[in-house]
Amino acid sequence: MTDLSTVKAALKAQSIETPSWAYGNSGTRFKVFAQAGVPRTPQEKIDDAARVHEFTAAAPSVALHIPWDRTDDYPALAAHAAGQGVRLGVINSNVFQDDDYKLGSVTHPDPKIRRKATDHLLECVDIMDATGSRDLKLWFSDGTNYPGQDDIADRQGRLGDALAEVYERLGDDQRMLLEYKLFEPAFYATDVPDWGTAYAHCLKLGPKAQVVVDTGHHAPGTNIEFIVATLLREGKLGGFDFNSRFYADDDLMAGAADPFQLFRIMYEVVRGGGLAAETGVAFMLDQCHNIEAKIPAIIRSVMNVQEATAKALLVDPVALRAAQQAGEVLEANAVLMDAYNTDVRPLLREVREEQGIDPDPIAAYKRSGWADHIVAERVGGTQAGWGA
Ligand code: AOS
Ligand code: ZN
Ligand code: ZN
Numbered sequence: 001m002t003d004l005s006t007v008k009a010a011l012k013a014q015s016i017e018t019p020s021w022a023y024g025n026s027g028t029r030f031k032v033f034a035q036a037g038v039p040r041t042p043q044e045k046i047d048d049a050a051r052v053h054e055f056t057a058a059a060p061s062v063a064l065h066i067p068w069d070r071t072d073d074y075p076a077l078a079a080h081a082a083g084q085g086v087r088l089g090v091i092n093s094n095v096f097q098d099d100d101y102k103l104g105s106v107t108h109p110d111p112k113i114r115r116k117a118t119d120h121l122l123e124c125v126d127i128m129d130a131t132g133s134r135d136l137k138l139w140f141s142d143g144t145n146y147p148g149q150d151d152i153a154d155r156q157g158r159l160g161d162a163l164a165e166v167y168e169r170l171g172d173d174q175r176m177l178l179e180y181k182l183f184e185p186a187f188y189a190t191d192v193p194d195w196g197t198a199y200a201h202c203l204k205l206g207p208k209a210q211v212v213v214d215t216g217h218h219a220p221g222t223n224i225e226f227i228v229a230t231l232l233r234e235g236k237l238g239g240f241d242f243n244s245r246f247y248a249d250d251d252l253m254a255g256a257a258d259p260f261q262l263f264r265i266m267y268e269v270v271r272g273g274g275l276a277a278e279t280g281v282a283f284m285l286d287q288c289h290n291i292e293a294k295i296p297a298i299i300r301s302v303m304n305v306q307e308a309t310a311k312a313l314l315v316d317p318v319a320l321r322a323a324q325q326a327g328e329v330l331e332a333n334a335v336l337m338d339a340y341n342t343d344v345r346p347l348l349r350e351v352r353e354e355q356g357i358d359p360d361p362i363a364a365y366k367r368s369g370w371a372d373h374i375v376a377e378r379v380g381g382t383q384a385g386w387g388a
Contacts, residue, residue, distance in 0.1 A: 002313065002315075002316055002317075004347070006313075007310065007313040007314065007347070008347070008350070008351050008354070010270075010275055010309070011306060011309060011310055011313070011347075012057075012351060012354075012355060013275070013277070014275065014305075014306065014309055015058065015059070015060050015283065016056075016058050016059050016242075016283045016284070016285065016302050016305050016306075017059065017061045017062065017063050017089045017090065017282060017283065017284040017285065018049050018052055018061075018062055018284075018285050018298050018302070019062070019063045019065070019284065019285055019286055019287070020042065020045040020046070020049070020062055020063060020064050020065055020068070020069050020385075021045075021065050021068060021288070021385045021386055022285065022286075022287050022288060022289060022294060022298055023038065023039050023044075023045045023049065023295070023298070024038050024045065024068075024294075024383045024385040024386070025038050025385065025386075026288035026289065026290055026385065026386040027290050027386070028290065032290075032386075033290060033291060035293070035294065036375045036378075037371065037374035037375035037377075037378050038374075038383070039374075039378065039383050040378055040383050041383060042064065042068075042069040042070075042077060043077065043080050044374075044378060044383070045062070045069070045383065046062055046077070046080060046081045046084055046086065046088075048295055048374070049062035049086055050081075050084035050085050050086045051295055051365065051368070052295060052298050052299055053085060053086050054085065054357075055357065055361040055362075055364045055365045055368075056299055056302045056303065056306075056357070057355045057356075057357050058302050059086075059298075060085075060087060061086060061087045062081065062086055062087075062088060062089055063089045063090040063091075063092055063137070063284060064088055064089070064090075064091055064092065064127075064133075065091075065092040065385070066091060066092065066093060066094060066120075066123070066124055066127060068383070074088075074127055074130035074131045075130055075131075077131065078131050078132060088131040088132065088133055089133060089135070089282075089284070090133060090134075090135040090136070090137045090177070090239075090282065090284060091124050091127050091128050091133050091135070091137065092137045092139070093120060093121050093124045093136065093137070093138055093139075094120070095117040095120055095121070095140065095141075095142075096139075096140070096141035096185070100116060101117065101141070103150070104142040104143070104150075104155065105140060105141070105142055106118055106121075106142065106158060106159055106161075106162035106163075107142040107143075107150075107155040107156075107158045107191045108142075109150060114158060114161075114162060117162065118162045118165055118166065121136070121138065121162070122165070122166060122169050124136050125166065125169045125170060125171075125174065129171065134173060134174060134175060135174070135175050135176070135177050135239070135282060136166070136170070136174065136176045136177065137176075137177045137212060138163075138166075138177065138178050138179060139179040139214075140159070140191055140192055141186065142155070142159070142186065142190070142191040142192075143183075143185075143186020143187075143189050143190035143191050143193075144186060144188050144189050145186060146188055147188060149188070152189055155191050156191070156197075159191055159192070159201065160201060160204065163176070163178070163201055163205055163209070164205060167205045167208060170208050174208065175208045175209070175210055175238060175280070176205070176208060176209050176210070177210050177211070177212040177239055177282070178192065178198045178201060178202055178209060178210070178211055178212065178238075179192070179212040179214055179217070179241065180192045180193060180194050180197060180198040180211070180214075180217060181214065181217035181249065182194065182217055182218060182219055183248075184248065195211055195213070195227045195230075195231065198211045199231065199234070199236055202236055203236070207235075210236055210238025210239070210280070211231050211236050211237060211238055212239050212240065212241060212282075212284075213227060213228060213231070213237070213239075213240050213241070214240070214241035214249075215240065215241065215242055215243055215244065215245070215254070215261075215265070216243045216244070216248070216249040216251060216286075217241075217249060220247075224264075224265055225265045225267070225268045226268075228268045228269060228272075228274075229268040229271070229272060232268065232272035232273070232274050232279075232281075233272065237272075237274060237279075237281055238280065238281070238282060239280075239281055239282030239283065239284055240265075240281070240282070240283055241284050241285070241286035242254035242255075242262070242283065242286065242287075242301070242305060243285065243286050243287040243301075244256045244258060244262070245257055251286065251287050252287065253287060253289075253297055253301045254285055254301040254304050254305055255301065255304025255305060255307065255308055256300075256301075256304065259304065259307070259308065260340060262304065262305070262308040263311050263312060263340050265308070266308040266309045266311070266312035267311075267312040267315055267336070267339075269309075269312065270309070270313055271315075283305065285298065285301050285302070287301060288386060293371070295365065295370070295371070296362050296366070299361050299362055299365055300362065302361075303348070303361060303362075306348055307344050307345070307348065310344035310347055310348060311339050311340050311342060311344055312339070314339040314342055314344070315336055315339040316335055316338075316339070319331075319335045320332060320335040320336065323335055
């Protein structure tokens with residue numbers, strides 16, 4: 001039997017970081033449907049993130065993206081976040097929105113372009129020093145569209161050189177999280193297409209380099225929980241970009257498309273000890289809310305991660321191990337499914353009541369009047385981001 005007080009304690013300790021860009025306008029290549037009241041400044045994105053934390057008590061930090069959240073005073077931005085009851089989290093670099101990067105950034109054949117890209121990554125570490133952020137998240141859109149376009153192996157070497165330079169710049173308590181993605185925007189050979197490539201680079205770099213798993217970045221049918229289990233075993237799971245997908249990198253709300261997959265992932269996290277703060281696994285959202293209201297969608301996503309975590313914590317490890325050892329295939333599967341099929345919403349309501357917040361975060365947000373407030377206050381201008 002699982003001890004409910006342990007489950008509750010683990011749920012109360014879990015933090016889910018929300019991304020600044022999810023609060024701004026976003027869309028597809030076809031159309032960005034602008035929403036009223038979206039943030040115009042990094043400060044306003046932080047204010048929205050603070051509402052998510054206020055109503056969930058589970059989202060105490062917000063990831064920044066440079067240059068979308070560039071400011072001339074990062075300590076002031078950190079102080080603004082603290083005043084709102086949250087803190088600044090991972091710094092996301094951007095070497096994908098500049099004309100110079102048409103053929104790549106750190107893997108570009110021209111050393112001048114590689115220098116420019118690496119300098120941006122180094123600047124992001126300077127920003128981490130100013131914000132007090134622990135992690136630098138690196139996602140490279142680099143890759144090629146046609147066979148023969150560039151030398152695949154040489155590009156790995158260029159990537160390795162840039163990563164090594166940035167790694168050397170990291171402080172003792174800072175990390176780099178390398179994110180992989182199968183395709184898009186490159187359609188033939190992405191330079192960091194899979195966990196194996198990311199892992200190989202991180203292994204060579206050292207302990208401060210870790211792999212980040214974005215749940216939308218795999219081929220359909222990929223067993224993501226297997227990757228999670230493997231990276232955790234190897235001490236190389238830096239964190240997650242949670243979102244969900246039906247087709248490609250859809251960036252829909254975490255847990256919306258395939259809650260069972262999210263449960264299976266969270267089970268491997270729990271099983272591998274990844275919920276413990278010392279392991280350093282960062283639970284982040286990386287989503288875009290193109291047609292739905294953004295703040296309640298982010299609250300819903302946080303709740304979905306919590307529900308998957310709660311179910312994973314409810315798996316009876318003793319019964320599961322006994323069935324596995326006995327080769328009882330159906331029983332072992334049933335132990336897992338019993339946990340998955342448990343309605344954990346009453347448990348999470350209790351957890352929230354014990355934390356002193358409303359048991360229904362979405363209803364509490366709606367009652368707060370924040371949505372009307374931002375529509376009235378935030379007139380004119382759209383903050384840079386995916387939708388700009
Ligand atoms: C891109 O597909 C990746 O998921 C990135 O993590 C992210 O969406 C981007 O860097 C925005 O910060
Ligand atoms: Zn991502
Ligand atoms: Zn993505």
